Amino acid sequence: MTTTVRRTELSEFLRAHRAAVSPADAGLPAGPRRRTPGLRREEVAVLAGVGVSWYQWLEQGRDITVSGQVLDAVARVLRLTDPERRHLYVLAGLNPPLPTEPAEQTLGADITRLLDGWLPNPAHVVDRYWNFVAANASARALFGWEHTIAGNCLVDFFTDALYRARYRHWERVAPTVLAHYRHEMTLHGPDDGYTAVLADLAERSTEFAELWSRQEVQPPNPTVKTLLHPRVGELVVEGRMLHLPDRPDVALVLHTPRNAESAARIAELTHSVPQPA
Template identity: 40%
Template sequence: MTSPTHSPEDSRRRELGAFLRSRRERLSPQAAGIAAGARRRTPGLRREEVAMIAGVGTTWYTWLEQGRDVRPSVEVLTALCEALRLDAAEKRHLFILAGRQQPERRAATPEKVDGPLLHMLQSLVMQPAYVVGRRWDVLAWNPAAAAVFGDYGLLEGDARNIVHMVFTNPHHRRLLVDWEGLARAVIASFRAESAKYVGDPDFERLIALMTRSSPEFRAWWPRRDVVRNLSGVKHIRHPSAGSMSFEHMSFSIDDGSDMRLIVYTPLAEQNSIAKLEKLLETLPAERRTA
């Protein structure tokens, strides 16, 4: 006798139901703000209690736990997350199991680069690297990045933003061999990544500033071009080392912050590796630490 087969969708629904049940059973009535009352046979909350807190029907929620073909909306999943007191990792897991995109959480607090990431930056001796925040502000960098692109510590506020540097910083603009091509890619990539922050005051202020400050930005931003560039080759014209080529790659920091680590690897062409070594040797002592 052959065992019944289940589709991946069936398996996902069963796993979703099992996950909801496990979170329900671990949550005490007191933690959910419900009086314990008489002796309870069910560990944690009852199904009808979760349904009541989340504002959904008990029968519908029961079907969800049973793995039936019901499709909870983003709003219902959010309500269930709150009812079950899920943390950030559990919320993400629930939305993945439900096949839904979790609403983006806008970080309202100041962005901070933690020690382990700073230590990684410092260890990338021969790879210029920096960390950018959700708005592409440069938050941290290593000595190699300072040697190649300049000392970010001399820049403050909006001036330490990648878009601002590309379009309005004369030094940074002179570094880029194919400035127009790179600038167009930067503005299209920035638009694509900032879509989740439409209406955010910090983004709106930066865009308004760039529109006033750069004629190219003012002309290209309304075109609404979008692109997603995670890697590529960048050719620069360093004021003392001359022509150099780097392969660059962008890595997401998986902590929900929208921070990214950008790493540049010098290529053999144009003697870029030897030139970077020489730049690091001549870097002032106070700039040799991240």
């Protein structure tokens, strides 16, 4: 997007959203002679605490200096949603803020249906720190979550003997796993949750400390894994982490068999899992 196009879209975006906010929405009297649909420019400026001329220049798409604090004030007056506020940042030439975490942290029925719909293949859900959230029957059987309570998937990857035994080439996979985790930290922004996970691992695993010091970063692209299961043997699968736009607090991890033998063995494993009464 060129600068000229961006400023034109900024002007159109602000005008459209200003027109969509009624005086009553903003706590203002409508007045008998109001011709402008929605709010007037000077009303937006006053309510946002900015100069009238400055807001007029902003809406005209002029080359002026803007700050996130002022854009947030304008977004509040125009009653922008979180995605709209982030779009306003982009049009104004600023890096958008991180998405706001949803107030509802429990999994909805739609995500549960996604997990079950992926059967007989494994699928599970983790939060932004890779704490285990939920899994379908296939994933529970594959990773040994049938009889244990899963914790943090990164911590278990390095410290849980059963979890490590599932990987034929654990040493090859480990650096990629950590590069993915560092990318997730960059995506969400470091905070105390990531600090706690990393501090826990640094105390419990010298292998983690050595690999983490490499400072490698890699997006979670599809990764081919060779997994071993004591009942059905070797499984070659492709793992994929999917971020859900409306739920930035969780990610869906899907595994797809790469050959017919693996598909048959995963189906056998899944069918052997006792179904809830």
